[in-house]
Every structure is written in C-alpha cells, then in structure tokens.
Amino acid sequence: MQSTSEHKELRLRKKLILLFLIFSLVPLTLVGIGAYLVGNELIYDSVVSHLQSIVLAKSRVVTAFMEERAMDLRYLADTAYLDDLEGETAIDAHVQNLMARKEIYKRIEIVDNSGKILAANGLESVADDCDYRQNCISEALLKREYIGDIYLWEEMKIPVIAISRPILNKLGHGKYALIAYVSFEHIGARLRKFEVGETGEAYLIDNRGRFLTQTRLGGRLLQDTIPEVSRNIYMSGPGISRHTDYRGVTVIGVSEKIPERNWILIAEQDSKEAFAGIRYLGIAIVIIWCVVLVLVLATALAISHAVSTRLRDRYQQIIDLKVYSESIVAALPISVAVLDDDLKILTVNRAFLKDFDLAAEDVQGVALQRLVDNKKLVQGVKKTLQTGAVFDERTLECDLDRKGVRYFNAISVALHIGSQTQVLLILNDVTERRQMDEQVQKTERLSSLGILTAGVAHELNTPLANVLLYTQMSLEEIKDDDEVIKKYLKEVEEEAKRGAAIVKELLEFSRQSDLETNVADVNEILDNLLALVKNQCHLGKIEIARNFDHSIPRIKIDLGRIQQVFMNIVANAIWAMPGGGKLTVRTSIDKKKGSLQVAISDTGIGISKANIRKIFDPFFTTKPPGEGTGLGLSVSYGIIKKLSGRISVDSRSAADYPDASEESTGTTFTVELALKDRIVNA
Known part of the structure; x- marks a missing residue:
C-alpha cells in the first residue's frame, strides 16, 4: 500500500515537473529562437553595412587618386607649349619639381610622334617594362588623355600605371605626348590599411580577376586571380556575395566598380570571423536557456515537492478519515452493508457477518435476496435505489440460511457517489429483544393465568375428589355379576383420575412455592x-x-x-x-x-x-x-x-x-x- 502510494506520488511529481518545464521552456525556447534569428539578421546587416561603407570610402580614394594624377599632368602639359619645347631647361625644371613633390611619379617624359624622347626624368627601366607607351603617344596625337592598365615594374616589383596627355601649341595643335609613370603602390598601401578583425581586407582586381593591389593575406600582384565564380559575381555589378575566396575560405564580400575603369574594389572578411557575433549570440542564448532551465527545474522540483507533499498530507487525512469511518462502522453493534445498483453487496461490517454467520468472502458480490428471504425488505431497498426514498421498517421477519428466522429493524438510505447510486442498508437484529418482550408478555399472561388456574383447580379438586371417592365406594358395593355397571363405573373412575391429574398439573403450573436447593x-x-x-x-x-x-x-x-x-x-x-x-x-x-x-x-x-x-x-x-x-x-x-x-x-x-x-x-x-x-x- 505504501509503495503504491509512493509510486503514485512520484508519477504526480514527474507530471508536474514536465508540465512546468513545457509551459516555461517552450515560450522561452521560442523567444530564444526569435532572438537568435533577429540577432542573426542584425549582425549580418551590421557586417554588410560596415563592408559597404569601407568599399565606398576606398573607391573614392582610388577615384580621387586618379583624378589628382590627371590634374598634375594637365597642369604640366598646360605649362609646356610646343613653342617652348626648345627650352628644355624649363620643362626639366617643371618635371623635376613635380617628381620632387610627389614620390609616386617614377618617371615623366615627353616624346614625339616617332617615339623620340625629347625630355625625361626618372628611371628609364620603368618605361622599358611598359607595354602602353605607343598607346599613350597615339592618344596624345589625337588630343586625348590616356590611362593604361597597371603593369608590374620588374626592377622594383611594384605596380605602375602609365598616364599620358597631349602637349598643345598656342594654336591648339600638338604632336608630342606627356607620359607619366605613376606608382600604384600608394593605393595598395592605402587599401591594406583596411583592417577589420584579423581577416578583413580590401583590394582591387581588373576585369580578368587579377590582383591590382597586394592583399593582406597573400594574393600575388598581377599573377594570382580570384576564383572564377567570385569574379563572375563581382563583375555582375555592385553587390553582396558570400562565397569561397582565393584562399578557399568562405568569406562575405562587398564590391564596387571604379568609374571609367575596368577595376573592381572588393572588401571581404572571413564569414567565420565576420559572423562570430552570431555564434556568440547562439552560445549566449544556449547558456541563458540552460541557466533558466536549471532555475525552472529547481523551481519545478520545489513546487512539485510542495504540491505533492500537500496532496500526500491531504490524501493521508482522507485515508485516516476513511479508516476512522470504517472503524466506526466496523465497530457498530448493528449490521451495515453497502449495495450496488444491482443490490449486490459491496462491503459489510463485522456485525453483519456475525448476525448472518458468514465469512467476508461469502458475501462479496452476493445479491441481497440470496441472503435475506423477505420480499418486503428487498422491495423497500429497490425503491430507495430508484427514488431515493428512505426505507424504514420495524421487526421484519427474515429467514436466514444458517440462523433460521431472525427479526430485524431495517433502514435503507441512497448514497450518490459521482454518477453511481448505492444503498446503505442498516439491519438491527431485534430477535432477542423480541423474544424477551414475548417472554415478558408470556410471563405476565402466565402470572395472570396462574392465579386464575389456581382458583379453578381448587374449585374442581373437591368435586373430583368426591366423584372419585363415591365411584370407588360404588365399585366396592356393587355385585360381581353386574359387569356392565362395573364397567361404566371404572370408566368414570379413570376419567376422574385423569381430571385429577389435570387439576394437579394446573396446581403445579400455578404453584408459587419456594425452590428447593x-x-x-x-x-x-x-x-x-x-x-x-x-x-x-x-x-x-x-x-x-x-x-x-x-x-x-x-x-x-x-x-x-x-x-x-x-x-x-x-x-x-x-x-x-x-x-x-x-x-x-x-x-x-x-x-x-x-x-x-x-x-x-x-x-x-x-x-x-x-x-x-x-x-x-x-x-x-x-x-x-x-x-x-x-x-x-x-x-x-x-x-x-x-x-x-x-x-x-x-x-x-x-x-x-x-x-x-x-x-x-x-x-x-x-x-x-x-x-x-x-x-x-x-
């Protein structure tokens, strides 16, 4: 009984804890997932926005750099007319001045349409590696500015770009070109200064995907190219891309085209590092979820323990009350039985078993009419079951199988237990009381009858004695040969004796003498x-x-x-x-x-x-x-x-x-x- 109760209590506690966890953790989990998704989106937008701002800023740097170089050449070309080329000293002075002020110029030269150098300043090797000198001369003769592609100056291993501008006379005619060989290392250095974490970098590529600037993480200048997939993504237009870069690492990248050039400025960062905040957010959410889980579990354990303890106490009170009630019913000196709706016995007390001389197993589930042979009692109990009316009858004669005829005072009351109706039957065995009452009545009758009988017996005793006496005297006086009369007298004598015996019994019945010991x-x-x-x-x-x-x-x-x-x-x-x-x-x-x-x-x-x-x-x-x-x-x-x-x-x-x-x-x-x-x- 105890183990069953403890098992039920344990099951109840488990259910309470489970319900508490479900109603607490499911909303918390949904909130955590929502927070993770929102945080993921916010971090993603933050990373992309930061990369976009860097790309825009660096693209402006590149554009400004190129515009400054164009302005420098424009200034130099505008001061050197064809009419003044005879004064080479003046031109050299301008070139030297420009190169002295700006180290990015590695060589400046003036050439005619045949390629003859009229004036020059700087290392000649930088011009020897350029494949675009003739293009510079041709465009200048057509009175157009020209910017060539970036090439590698082998001697210095730095990127260089050739820029040309026509030199015009005062009439606007020209047959000479001003060519400047500009170091692009300055732009590369400016781009390499972009640092976002340990993996963020910005670099330029051309339309073939070659690196035009040195990268932080090992891309070789004008030799290595980015993967074709990445190039196609970036060449398709400005945008955001998540792909595998030249190192084979997944990165998040943002690109921007440089105006009037086939260059693309790219800002990238490893996805793992860029979105580390998302990972940390997930870890934080999981930690918070686990902490809350522990708190909720501890709270659930405390609440379930308190609830189960209280229920156990209340259940024990109910059990104690039930035992107390059953003890009272069991101790009652009158028979008590509970019947179901088929008038079958559910439970009885000890007095019932004693009154009916039965064992507990003999009455369980047995119909009432099998134990008690009294139709009035059975019909009364049925009426109680059907209508709820109390059946109260006194001195019912019942024929019991083992104890014969007994007399009971019977009361039946309907019990409504949930949707079921049962009957409480109370039987009080009054057989002995009835017998005592009958004995008292008999005693009173016998007492009265004894007084009457004593008087009658005394009144009859004398006549009977006389009849017997005279009959006996007549028998002695009658002759022996008168057999008929003798026969009649003997019959009278016998009847007189019989009457005397009856009178004697009557006297014995009515006698009130003391008992002998x-x-x-x-x-x-x-x-x-x-x-x-x-x-x-x-x-x-x-x-x-x-x-x-x-x-x-x-x-x-x-x-x-x-x-x-x-x-x-x-x-x-x-x-x-x-x-x-x-x-x-x-x-x-x-x-x-x-x-x-x-x-x-x-x-x-x-x-x-x-x-x-x-x-x-x-x-x-x-x-x-x-x-x-x-x-x-x-x-x-x-x-x-x-x-x-x-x-x-x-x-x-x-x-x-x-x-x-x-x-x-x-x-x-x-x-x-x-x-x-x-x-x-x-």
Whole structure:
C-alpha cells in the first residue's frame, strides 16, 4: 500500500515537473529562437553595412587618386607649349619639381610622334617594362588623355600605371605626348590599411580577376586571380556575395566598380570571423536557456515537492478519515452493508457477518435476496435505489440460511457517489429483544393465568375428589355379576383420575412455592433420564446420542423441577419421531456467558413457524385430543424462569420446507442456566 502510494506520488511529481518545464521552456525556447534569428539578421546587416561603407570610402580614394594624377599632368602639359619645347631647361625644371613633390611619379617624359624622347626624368627601366607607351603617344596625337592598365615594374616589383596627355601649341595643335609613370603602390598601401578583425581586407582586381593591389593575406600582384565564380559575381555589378575566396575560405564580400575603369574594389572578411557575433549570440542564448532551465527545474522540483507533499498530507487525512469511518462502522453493534445498483453487496461490517454467520468472502458480490428471504425488505431497498426514498421498517421477519428466522429493524438510505447510486442498508437484529418482550408478555399472561388456574383447580379438586371417592365406594358395593355397571363405573373412575391429574398439573403450573436447593450433576440427571426412556426409544426405532461435557461441575439446583423440565422436552422429542429418528442430548459450558447449556435435539417432524411462537403458551398443543394437556412446556418455561435461566427453541419443519430431507428437519430445545453462585466447590 505504501509503495503504491509512493509510486503514485512520484508519477504526480514527474507530471508536474514536465508540465512546468513545457509551459516555461517552450515560450522561452521560442523567444530564444526569435532572438537568435533577429540577432542573426542584425549582425549580418551590421557586417554588410560596415563592408559597404569601407568599399565606398576606398573607391573614392582610388577615384580621387586618379583624378589628382590627371590634374598634375594637365597642369604640366598646360605649362609646356610646343613653342617652348626648345627650352628644355624649363620643362626639366617643371618635371623635376613635380617628381620632387610627389614620390609616386617614377618617371615623366615627353616624346614625339616617332617615339623620340625629347625630355625625361626618372628611371628609364620603368618605361622599358611598359607595354602602353605607343598607346599613350597615339592618344596624345589625337588630343586625348590616356590611362593604361597597371603593369608590374620588374626592377622594383611594384605596380605602375602609365598616364599620358597631349602637349598643345598656342594654336591648339600638338604632336608630342606627356607620359607619366605613376606608382600604384600608394593605393595598395592605402587599401591594406583596411583592417577589420584579423581577416578583413580590401583590394582591387581588373576585369580578368587579377590582383591590382597586394592583399593582406597573400594574393600575388598581377599573377594570382580570384576564383572564377567570385569574379563572375563581382563583375555582375555592385553587390553582396558570400562565397569561397582565393584562399578557399568562405568569406562575405562587398564590391564596387571604379568609374571609367575596368577595376573592381572588393572588401571581404572571413564569414567565420565576420559572423562570430552570431555564434556568440547562439552560445549566449544556449547558456541563458540552460541557466533558466536549471532555475525552472529547481523551481519545478520545489513546487512539485510542495504540491505533492500537500496532496500526500491531504490524501493521508482522507485515508485516516476513511479508516476512522470504517472503524466506526466496523465497530457498530448493528449490521451495515453497502449495495450496488444491482443490490449486490459491496462491503459489510463485522456485525453483519456475525448476525448472518458468514465469512467476508461469502458475501462479496452476493445479491441481497440470496441472503435475506423477505420480499418486503428487498422491495423497500429497490425503491430507495430508484427514488431515493428512505426505507424504514420495524421487526421484519427474515429467514436466514444458517440462523433460521431472525427479526430485524431495517433502514435503507441512497448514497450518490459521482454518477453511481448505492444503498446503505442498516439491519438491527431485534430477535432477542423480541423474544424477551414475548417472554415478558408470556410471563405476565402466565402470572395472570396462574392465579386464575389456581382458583379453578381448587374449585374442581373437591368435586373430583368426591366423584372419585363415591365411584370407588360404588365399585366396592356393587355385585360381581353386574359387569356392565362395573364397567361404566371404572370408566368414570379413570376419567376422574385423569381430571385429577389435570387439576394437579394446573396446581403445579400455578404453584408459587419456594425452590428447593439440591446439589446435582446435570450429566448424571440426563443420563438417568435417558436410561428410563431407553426401552421406549428402542421400540420406536429412535437412536440416542450423548454428547456430554464432562468438565461441567456439580451445581446447586432444584433436582425435581429440573428433572421435570428435561422429561417434558424428551417426551415431546420422542412423540415427534413416530417413524424413528435420532435423539441427541448435548451439554456444554459457554465461557463467554458463564452459563451451562443443555441442548436436546430430535430429527422429527419439527414445529412450523406459525406454531413455534405458541409452544410455551398454556394449553397449546399439537397432539391429538386426549394425548396432551398443553401444559408441559408452559410448566417447563415457568420452572426455568424461576431458576433464572433461559429456554429457547429452534426448529425446521417439514411443513415449511416440503423439499427438505428427513435428516434436515427437527427441533432443538436449549436450556441455559447461569453458573454464577451455583457451582459447588469440591
């Protein structure tokens, strides 16, 4: 019982914890997922926005750089007219001045349409590596500015770009070109200064995907190219791309085209580093979720423990109350039973089992009508079940299988338990009370009848004595040869004697004399009595069985009167077995009551239910006329009452049970005498 209760409590606690976790963690999980998604988007937008701002800023740097170089050449070309080229010293002075002020110029030269250098300043090797000199001259003769592609100056291993501008005379005609070889390393240095974390970088590529500037992470100038997939993405226009870069690393990149050039400025950062904030956000959310889980679990454990403890206490109170109520019901001295809607017994108390002489397993699930043979009771209980009306009936006669006829006060009450209706049946066995009431009534009747009988007996005794006297005197005086008269006189004498015997019994019935006290052995009294009727029983085919308790002590009693009681009962038992049978005499001591019991049983015809109530009434007899006066049991009843004892009868009649066998019918008279103050010390 305890383990079952603990198991149920454990299951309840698990359910409470599970429900608490579900209702707490599911919303928290959804909030965490939402926060992660929002944070992911915000971090992504932040990274992209930062890269875009860098690309725009650096693209402006590149554009400004190129515009400055164009302005420098424009200024130099505008100061050097064709008419002044004869003064080479002046041109050289301008070139030297420009190169001195700006180290990015590696060589400046003026060439004619044949490629002849008219004036120059700077290292010649930088011009020798340029494949675009002729393009510069051709465009200048057409009066157009020209910017070549970036190439690698092998001597210095730096990127250089050639820029040209025509030199015009005062009339606007020109046949010379001003060519400047500009170091692009300055732009590369400016781009390499872009640092976002450890992996962020910005660089330029051309339309073939070659690196035009040195990268932070190892891309070789004008030799290495970015992957074709990345190039196609960047060449398709300004935008955002997430791809694998030249190192084979997944990066997030933003690109921007340089105006008027086939250059693309790219700003990239490794995705792992760029979106580390997302990873940290996820870790933070998981940590917070775990912390909340621990807190929620601890709270759930505390709450479930408190709830289960309170429920356990309340459940224990209910159990205690149930046990208390059941103990009260079980201790009630009256029979209590609970019936279901089919009038089958669900539970009973100890008094019910005792009153019906049954074991608990014998009544469980048994229909009421099988235990109690009383239609009125069954119908009353059914009415209670159907209408809820209380059934209250007094002194119901019920025939029980094991205890015969008993009398009960019955009350039935409807019990509504959920959707079910049950019946509480209370049976109070009033058989003994009824018998006591009947005995009191009999005693009162017998007392009144005794007074009347005493007067009648005295009034009849004298005439009967005279009749008997004169009859006897007549018989003595009559002649021997007058047989007819003698016969009639003898019949009168016999009837007079019979009348005198009846009067004697009436006087005995009404006699109020004191009891005589003798010391006797009850077993011996009964044994002597049975010896007297032994021959009569043998002739009537009646078997005598003795079942004596030899531990019964000798007692103080009126020997003559107790012999008269036993003789009356035995005589009636022999008369009730005309076809033979068995006469059983049993003696015993009831230690609980402290009494001596003598039971005399026969297997005769029995006494019907209708007659069993009258057997102790004076002048009541079931014998044919002339065979009994009906005073034997009345006298016996009176004697036992005077001896402060009790006499009872239990009978099963063939008239009431026509299908019963001969062995199952019969009558048992029980005489009970209190042993207190009767026992004689040895």
